[in-house]
Amino acid sequence: MEPATVVLYPFLAMGHLVSMVELAKLIHIHHPSLSVIVFITPEPYETGSITKYVSTISATTPAITFHHLPTISLPPDFSSEFTDRAFGFPKLYIPIVHKTLLSISYKSTIKAVILDFISNAAFSVSTSLNLPTYYFYTSGASALCEFLYLTTIHNATSKNIEDLDMYFDIPGVPPIHSTYMPAVMFNRETDVYKNFIDTASNMAKSSGIIVNSFVGLEERAVETLRDGKCVPDGPTPPIYLTGPLIASGKQVDPDESECLKWLNSQPTKSVVFLCFGSMGVFKKEQLKEIANGLEKSEQRFLWVVRNPPPEDQSMSSLGSKEFDLDAILPEGFLARTRDKGLVVKTWAPQLAILCHDSVGGFVTHCGWNSTLEAVVAGVPMLAWPLYAEQRINSVFLVQELKVALALKMSADGFVNAEAVEEMVRELMAGLEGRAVRERVLEMSVKAKAAVDDSGSSQVDFFRLTKSWNHHDKSLNSDF
Ligand code: UDP
Numbered sequence: 329m330e331p332a333t334v335v336l337y338p339f340l341a342m343g344h345l346v347s348m349v350e351l352a353k354l355i356h357i358h359h360p361s362l363s364v365i366v367f368i369t370p371e372p373y374e375t376g377s378i379t380k381y382v383s384t385i386s387a388t389t390p391a392i393t394f395h396h397l398p399t400i401s402l403p404p405d406f407s408s409e410f411t412d413r414a415f416g417f418p419k420l421y422i423p424i425v426h427k428t429l430l431s432i433s434y435k436s437t438i439k440a441v442i443l444d445f446i447s448n449a450a451f452s453v454s455t456s457l458n459l460p461t462y463y464f465y466t467s468g469a470s471a472l473c474e475f476l477y478l479t480t481i482h483n484a485t486s487k488n489i490e491d492l493d494m495y496f497d498i499p500g501v502p503p504i505h506s507t508y509m510p511a512v513m514f515n516r517e518t519d520v521y522k523n524f525i526d527t528a529s530n531m532a533k534s535s536g537i538i539v540n541s542f543v544g545l546e547e548r549a550v551e552t553l554r555d556g557k558c559v560p561d562g563p564t565p566p567i568y569l570t571g572p573l574i575a576s577g578k579q580v581d582p583d584e585s586e587c588l589k590w591l592n593s594q595p596t597k598s599v600v601f602l603c604f605g606s607m608g609v610f611k612k613e614q615l616k617e618i619a620n621g622l623e624k625s626e627q628r629f630l631w632v633v634r635n636p637p638p639e640d641q642s643m644s645s646l647g648s649k650e651f652d653l654d655a656i657l658p659e660g661f662l663a664r665t666r667d668k669g670l671v672v673k674t675w676a677p678q679l680a681i682l683c684h685d686s687v688g689g690f691v692t693h694c695g696w697n698s699t700l701e702a703v704v705a706g707v708p709m710l711a712w713p714l715y716a717e718q719r720i721n722s723v724f725l726v727q728e729l730k731v732a733l734a735l736k737m738s739a740d741g742f743v744n745a746e747a748v749e750e751m752v753r754e755l756m757a758g759l760e761g762r763a764v765r766e767r768v769l770e771m772s773v774k775a776k777a778a779v780d781d782s783g784s785s786q787v788d789f790f791r792l793t794k795s796w797n798h799h800d801k802s803l804n805s806d807f
Contacts, residue, residue, distance in 0.1 A: 330363065330435045330436040331361055331362060331363045331436060332361075332362055332363070332436060332437045332438075332439045333362065333363040333364075333365055333432055333436040333437065333438050333439065334355055334362055334363070334364050334365070334438070334440045334441075334442065334796070335365050335366075335367065335429065335432065335438060335440070335441045335442070336348055336351070336352055336365070336366045336367070336441075336442045336464070337366075337367045337418075337425070337441065337442065337443050337447045337450055338366065338367070338368075338444045338447070338464075339414060339418075339444040339445075339446035339447055339466075340368065340369055340370075340371045340378055341414075341606070342377055342378065342381065342606055343605070343606060343695060343696075343697050344444050344446065344466050345378065345381065346381070346574075346575050346697070347464075347466055347540045347571070347573040347574070347697065348366070348442070348444060348464055348466075348573075349366065349385055349392070350573035350574065350575070350576065351442070351464065351570065351573055352364050352366055352392050353389055353392065353576075354570070354789060355793065356389065356391045356392060358789070358790070358793065359793060360391070362439065363393065363436060364391065364392050364393065365393045365395050365432065366392060366393070366394050366395065367395050367397055367425070367428070368382060368394050368395065368396045368397065369397050369417055369418075369421055370397075370399050382394050395428065398424065400420060400421070400424070402420070403420075406420075407519075409520075411512050411520045412519055412520055414446050415446060415448070415449070415519070415520060415523040416519075418446065418447045418448065418449035419449040421449070421450070422449055422450070422452075422453055425450050425453050425454075426453045426456075426457075429441070429453065429454060429457055429459065430457065433457065433459070438459050439796035439797075440459075440460050440461075440462055440535070440796050441454040441459045441460070441461045441462070442461075442462045442463070442464050442538065443461060443462070443463055443464065444463075444464050444466065445463050445465055445466070445527050445531065446527075448463075448523065448526060448527040448530055451530045451534070460535040460795075460796065461534050461535055462534055462536045462537065462538055462792075463530075463531045463534050463536075463537045463538065464537075464538045465531075465537055465538065465539045465540065466540055466696060466697075467540070467696040467717055467721070468539065468540070468541040468545070468546055468549070468696055468699070468721070468724070469500075469539050469541050469545075469546040469549040469550045469553060469567070469569060470500065470501045470546050470549040470720075470721075470724040470728060470729075471696070471717050471720060471721060471724070472537065472539055472549070472553060472558070472567075473498055473500040473501050473549050473552060473553060473558045474496075474498050474501060474504065474509075474717075474720055475524075475527075475528055475531070476528055476531060476532060476553070476558040476559050476564070477496075477498045477499065477558045478513070478524060478525060478528045479525055479528050479529050479559075480560055480561070481496060482516070482525050488514060488515050488516050488517075489506050489509050489513050489514050489515075489516075490506075490514035490515060492506040493506060493507075494506055496509070498558070499552045499557035499558055500548055500549040500551070500552030500553060500557065500558060501548075501549060501552075501720075501723075501724060501728060502723055502724070502728055504720055504723055507739070508719040508720055508723060509719075509720065510716055510717050510719070510720070511715070512716075531565075532559045532563075532565065533562075533565070534565050535565060535566075535795065536565045536566040536567070536568055536792065536795060537565055537566075537567050537568070538568045538570055538792060539567060539568065539569045539570070539571065540570070540571040540572065540573050540696065540700065541569050541571045541572070541700070542569055542571050542572060542774065542775060542778035542779075542783075542784055543569050543778065543784040543785075543788075544771065544774035544775070544777070544778060544784065545703065545729060545771055545774065545775070546569075546724075546728075546729065548728070549724075549728075550567065550569060553567045566791070566792075566795065568788040568789070568791060568792040569778075569784065569785060569788050570785050570788050570789045570792065571700060571778075571779075571785060572700040572703065572704055572775050572778075572779070572785075573700075574679065574697060574700050574704060575679060585676075585677055585680065586670075586672065587630060587670065587672060587676050587677065587681055588677070588680060588681070588684060590630070590670045591630065591681065591684045591686040591687065592684075592686070594628055594686040595628075595686065596685050596686060596688075597685070597686065597687070597688030598627075598686060598756075599627075599628045599629060599686045599687050599689075600622075600628070600629050600630075600688065600689040600690070600691060600710075600752055600755065600756055601629075601630045601631075601678075601681055601682065601687050601689070601690050601691070601707075602618070602622075602629060602630070602631040602632065602690075602691040603631075603632040603676060603678055603681075603690070603691075603692065603698070604632070604634075604692070604712070604714060605692075605693045605695040605698060605714070606695075607714075607715065608634065608693045608714050608715075609634045609635075609636060609637055610634070610636060611636050611637070612636045613742075614742060614743070615633065615636060615656055615657060616657065616658050617742075617743060617744050617745045617748060618631070618743075618745075618748055619657045619658050619661045620658060620661075620745035620748075620749075621743075621744075621745040621746065621747070621748025621749040621752065622665070622669065622748060622749075622752060623661065623664065623665055624745065624749040625748070625749045625750075625752040625753045625756075626668075626753075627668075627689075627752055627753060627756045628668050628669060629665075629668065629669040629670075629752075630669070630670050630672070630676070630681065630687070631669065631670070631672070632673075632674065632676045633653065633656070633657075633672070633673060633674075634673075634674055635650075635651040635656070635673075635674070636656060651673070653671055653673065657671070678698065678701060679701050682701050682704075682705035682707050687707055688707070688756055688765075689707065689709070689710065689752070689755040689756050689761070690702045690707045690708070690709045690710070691709070691710045691712055691752070691755075692709050692710070692711065692712065692732075693712055693713060693714045693715075693718055694709075694711050694712070694713045694714075694718040694719075694721040694722045694725060694732075695716075695718060695721075696717075696721065699725065699731075700775075702731075702768070703731060703768060703771045703772060703775055704775050704776075705772065706768055706769045706772035708731060708733070708755060708764040708765040708767075708768045709725060709731060709732035709733070709755075709764070709768070710732060710733050710735055710751050710752065710755045711725050711726055711732040711733065711734055711735060712737075712743065722734065729767075729771070730763070730767045731764055731767055731768040731771060732764060733751055733754060733755055733761065733764055734751075735747055735748075735751050736751075
């Protein structure tokens with residue numbers, strides 16, 4: 329018999345894959361006798377970055393096996409919409425995952441199957457094979473409170489969330505207005521809504537939920553989850569907080585990055601960094617407001633700008649990589665701000681930038697990886713949520729965790745130059761900015777302590793791996 333195995337089944341978007349691979353690395357480091365297999369499907373949306381990332385990890389951590397599931401032909405009516413595809417892909421892969429898990433289990437004891445919550449379709453497969461199945465939740469414990477409570481909200485009303493104008497009183501987190509819920513949850517007739525409800529209900533039945541956060545950051549949410557208050561009509565599985573799991577390994581060479589070189593010449597904590605995740609795209613009018621606001625704020629800035637979508641397209645377009653910054657920003661802006669700011673196209677080494685001494689603030693879309701990176705680096709945030717669960721994250725960051733300031737935006741998410749000017753200045757030089765800076769520095773210390781020996785995340789990690797032996801009644805020895 330080959331060594332016992334743990335199977336991880338991530339969703340193939342960088343923000344999901346990286347944190348799960350960090351978990352895989354932890355499993356390997358602390359339990360080298362276990363075989364760690366990560367399932368890789370083709371990307372639901374081709375970005376090119378996944379292939380490069382997987383080959384880098386394979387080269388640097390060969391003990392992690394990436395098992396590439398075969399390419400399948402997609403049905404002609406397969407949705408082109410991002411979230412439908414995200415949940416749809418794992419459904420198409422059910423027979424293949426079944427066959428693959430079976431073939432692994434002939435040779436080795438599968439101790440655990442860990443599913444990204446978007447790979448939910450595999451839950452029925454792994455549980456039908458009697459395999460202990462865990463979920464990996466790539467957002468924080470506060471968002472998990474909301475996620476698990478979805479089934480309660482669903483059962484309490486027959487209306488669509490978009491037709492409700494009310495605050496949800498979700499245990500463990502501040503009240504959340506219905507308009508702040510993830511847009512994919514607005515209409516209960518959609519497939520994506522049904523997928524979320526099904527996932528929330530399966531999560532509650534799973535062997536455990538692993539959360540990419542740490543107790544010190546979200547104490548109230550963690551306590552509420554563990555008290556079972558977010559699943560009022562049944563038991564809550566064990567909750568393991570093993571984060572922050574953020575990209576580690578290869579550091580950016582400071583000589584290679586234009587951004588880091590530029591930061592080296594800026595005073596300490598003087599630069600506000602603006603970056604909006606892997607999919608944050610603004611229309612031209614919004615870019616102009618940001619530029620004008622930044623200029624008037626008189627703060628130093630480093631701003632990552634994506635090409636705006638053509639007029640007839642929605643926010644989901646990532647825009648092409650080749651474009652002329654001068655053509656999309658206000659006339660003369662780049663020349664006028666040359667001494668104070670740097671604008672880079674499309675992508676920048678975010679974690680290295682946040683960790684640079686010259687950075688003193690971060691305007692963020694509130695993606696969870698970005699949030700954790702800012703917390704680890706001790707950089708206060710200005711919350712500018714765009715998509716997915718980012719609006720609720722912004723509520724948690726501002727009202728509960730107090731590591732971010734809020735930005736005034738219109739109902740459709742538009743922010744004018746005056747609001748950018750006022751809040752960027754407040755973040756960098758105001759009293760409220762100072763309060764969130766102190767708080768995030770406190771959290772940064774806690775984040776480091778959580779992953780140290782005997783820190784809360786390490787304790788939870790070992791509780792998790794210990795549970796794998798409890799499930800396997802046939803084995804007496806620990807791996
Ligand atoms: N990121 C980066 N450079 C960029 C934009 C994003 O390095 O220009 C990284 C960022 O450091 C984070 C991830 O991409 O690790 C974004 O994940 P997050 O969960 O914040 O947002 P998502 O892209 O999933 O919306």
